[in-house]
Amino acid sequence: MASFDKADIEKLIDGVLPWPATQDMLKSSKDEDRFDKYVEIMQARVDFEDPILLPLTPMLFIVNDNGSRVVKCRCGQCFGDYRVNWKLSALIYVRDDEEKMEQVYVGREMPDPGWIQLREYICAGCGAQLEVEAVPRGCPPDFEFLPDLDTFYRDWLGRPLPDTCEFKDATLDQINEWAK
């Protein structure tokens, strides 16, 4: 079973690992300790202390914040319960007319704003652009990933988390609050 230096994995993440070493990683049977090393690397790079449970994206992490599982940006900005689509806690800027679209796509490269809108999800803490959606009006935001964290830790990693949390999409609960 292959195993790689943490330093090399860091270089890979930063896009500076030489190609032969990258190929070696691609071709070798996968290292079993990668997840733990990756989490350690990310933990050292983020601006918060809460232990990372899952790197949701390179910028967003599900963390254990004093017993509750919440999504945090690497800058520490909190996006709430991981079972609610974190986009509901982000800032959003939508390009839904030509004037706004033109700042990204000019001339023949511009999509038709009557067909799709560009939604930019921004972190209120650090101003990072976390995701961009290109969807027609009416499309609910994609809840890209709702992990079954307990199954993952208990059955796949063989080390259950100390507490459990029901595997359910709670996004509509939040919407119902707003709708009142």
Added chain:
Amino acid sequence: MSATASTMTSNTPLRDRMHANDEAFKTTGSLFGLTALTRKEDDPGTYEAVWHILSNLCNTAWATGCKVSSSPIAAEGGDALWGLHTATGEAVCISRGISAHAGLLSDMIKHFIELGYEDYPGFKQGDIFENNDPHYGGIHSPDFDMCMPIFYQDKLVAWASCVSHVSDSGSVTPGSIGFLNPDCYSDGIPISMERVGEHDAFYPWYEMRIRSRTRTPDFVMGDARGRLAGCITVRERLHEVLDKYSLDFVLDAMNEYVEDSRRYAVKRVKTQTVPGRIRKSQFKDLAMKGKRVLLAKQDIDCMFNLPMDLTINADASVDLSLAGASGTVPFGENISPTALKSGLMMGYSHVVGFDMFNSGPTTAWNVEMPPGGSWANPYPVDYQAASGVAWAPAVTWLSNLYEVFGRLFQMRGFVEEMAAGSGSIMTAEFAGINQTGMYLTGLTLEQASQGSPARGYSDGQNSAWCIYTPEGDFGNAEVGELYYPILFLGRNVAPDSGGFGKFRGGLGHTAVWMVYNTPGLEYQCGDAGMRSKTVGNHGMYGAYPTVPDRPGYGHKTNLKELIEEQKPLIHERGGPDNPAVTSKITAELAEDSAVAPFVTPEALVDYDVIVHPISGAQAMGDPIERDPESVVNDLNEGWTTQRVAREIHGVVTTQPNGHVAADHEATAKRRQQIREDRKQRAVPFKEWWLEERKKVEAQENMDNAVRVMWESSMRLSPEYGEGVRKFWNLPEDFTFTPDAG
């Protein structure tokens, strides 16, 4: 006693063996009931060696078959595939070429067995069976699927298979990308689950049908002979392998390769992804209103909803749903569920199960039947639906799979395996008399060489990749010129065509053609998965998606004069605000930004110009995190522009000695300013939601195509519709209302 896999012998009818295999998989969880891989464990060296020999014999068939075929599509582009299958149809290994078809070929063999063809007309050495009919599992008529049983010591022990993409399928418009076909009757020549030859030869009436019902019969027959030659190659080489390694060993090993591959894929999901639910929306446009169409009902704009809802279960099995898929369209862009599922084998093999490419990996999938009456399952409601280019929605949907698994690999730290989404596929086909006086129609291979998706650690590669084939080869320009009455004036990397992100997609290219030596040529700018009014929903980790496909052309130009005066011609596309087709030449009709797909309203003539762009792939990551040195490199290569560098990547440059260099201090400042600007102009989601829900309810600034799409999506998948209504807090009876008529 009912038959089980272990009591099956090679004398048992194939259909019974197939059913026993299904049963054994259900009860043991292993394909063929193989709870142990005995041949692999006992003799791993031979097991591995035979695998490579079998792979190689498929590649030999590919090399032979493509050369026997005279069509430029196979001979130059390699757009074909050969496979070796178990007696019950599972694909064991395949050649290079259009790997998207392995699942289709496997399903076709199983279908022949299921339909009782073993009893009538029977299977024997030298029989040739074919299908291209979507109603019986084919994908679209130009893809001729063939299989031949392989007998050894008087027993049917395996199958050879092949698909090739012919230059003309006999559909209502010339060529093989039948996007304009209004119904299945216009889809072209059908081969409906037929025995088309015996004793290694085609029936005369097979050839007669091809001669009277396709426009390029010599090429179509050339492809048929190429398929046959390749299948015979598979059979003869397999015989040698059986002589050398013994029938028992090879047949056991063939089953084990498939089960081995299944285990690999399942293990890969368990060790490299995370259980949970994944959702990825995707859309594509097909704007035909006001264009040259065949029937009045086609004078419309369409939008496809191509959603992917995927659950990874605790046992690493995968559930897949297309709930929300929109309704059928009166064009050739509908696909049967069988063909779609087979296409999935390709996508899944690319991202997960690629150790031994065969039928194994997708057996761990549970694919929910797509909603009846949708583009992905047309026949229950629309039995006449056309499938002239069924790949178009399918590959656009499959592009999701790359991004989705890219995201999953990231979560486990396997950054080297990550990929963003695919680019789009816009084809170029010609029809007309060429320079030798021969009528010709067919596909250029330009679209088979797109940019590759951004990776977790680097940009994608330029002009080196294609979602439906690992060949990534657009063929030689000179060979294209030999067949078609065109001359290449340029083939250039297209700047800014790989999205904008920390890592960008590989860039696409633009072909610039001059029409030459023909009384008239039709240019069909086709849809095999293009987008022209929209961009892909592939803003992965904050990147901007790849630009839409917008081809150009100039009709009745001054190129002849420019050539005679030895003045500069047009060799590239020009910037989006400075198109070469309107600035470098003059033309009576100049179009720089045509909405694809289309057929030119009238034939193009000598010295007309076509500017045909091929998409780059998708990017990933916040564009202002792109290494300034990468931006500078792109500027110096001509692969990006100052506007994109400064406005989108926030990179400020200087030009001290003719070469662009980054001003790192000014760049850091500019990027900080961009972050502040973003926070200033963005609003809390709730604030936007409160306003947006009113606009959704009022259907404000929503094109009719979008409203038609939502209406059908919500009607065909009531639960999905419920989700849309609930998210926007719309009344329970709310529906989107298309324009009357």
